[in-house]
Amino acid sequence: MDTKELLKKVRKIEIKTRRLSDHIFSGEYHTSFKGRGMTFSEVRQYQYGDDIRAIDWNVTARYNEAHVKVFEEERELTMMLMVDISGSESFGSQKQFKKDIVTEIAATMAFSATQNNDKIGLILFSDQIELYIPPKKGRSHVLRIIRELIEFEPKSLKTDLAQALKFLSSTQKKKAIVFMISDFMCGDYEQTLKIASKKHDITGIRVFDIREEKMPNIGMVSMLDAETGETQLIDTSSKTVRLNYEKYYRDKVNYFKETFSKSGSGVVNTRVDESYVTKLLGYFKSR
DSSP states (O other): OOHHHHHHHHHHHHHHHHHHIIIIIHHHHHHHSOOSEEEEEEEEEOOTTOOGGGBOHHHHHHHTSOEEEEEEEEOOOEEEEEEEOSGGGGOOSSSSOHHHHHHHHHHHHHHHHHHTTOEEEEEEESSSEEEEEEEEOSHHHHHHHHHHHHHOOOSOOOOOHHHHHHHHHHHOOSOOEEEEEEOOOOOOOHHHHHHHHHHSEEEEEEEEOHHHHSOOOOSEEEEEOTTTOOEEEEETTOHHHHHHHHHHHHHHHHHHHHHHHHTTOEEEEEETTSOHHHHHHHHHHHO
16 A cells, blocks of 8 residues: 555544544543542532542641531543454454454544543554554554554464453553454453453444354355465355354354453444444443
């Protein structure tokens, strides 16, 4: 992709996702994810309805009149976007590939964080860490993240969520708001998620295509495994083959839901042909 075409794509995504974050998500994001704690702001005279536990007895004794301490939320947060760029993300039976929706979701989240003056970092992963961009603030930083999401070419096509979560735990020492965006078609990440979720507020956003849920009956088909590069001849007219495929798919989805739920992490499921805006808004409001 040449520079002109890349900039055009970046601008198109910015216009769409910034409008969403400005008008829809920024308020919901702010109320859904709290700051690190409460910091002291000032002391003022007691007013009817104030919590008596906030009374500053030293100042009250000095002025012979009740005064209370006022605290404000320490708002600044760090958002980490963890994005799966393995081979399976290039699948799509509709108008868009999964990776296109993943990019839009990540960009929308990044602009929502910018609206709240939060830092945003990026981890692109396959079965290894492909790219790490440390958290920073600002529009130019978000645009760099979008550029990488569009044009970065992974070295590997496989997936390993456990490696990505280990990297998160080792690099982010302070609590972060983490959005992990993937199709979650792998396993063996329960323990690493459990460890990471003790420190961070993690949400798994599963992006999937309707054609992945069921194998159609269309006879003998040559199928390419996007993560291994292997091609196999599959008899889709076989009921056993179709049932085995559907079981494999369901098992991976159930593992994702159960593992995230057990660790206290959030879950969002959005299909490529559905509105991810509706899904994310519903999730934020449920928090």
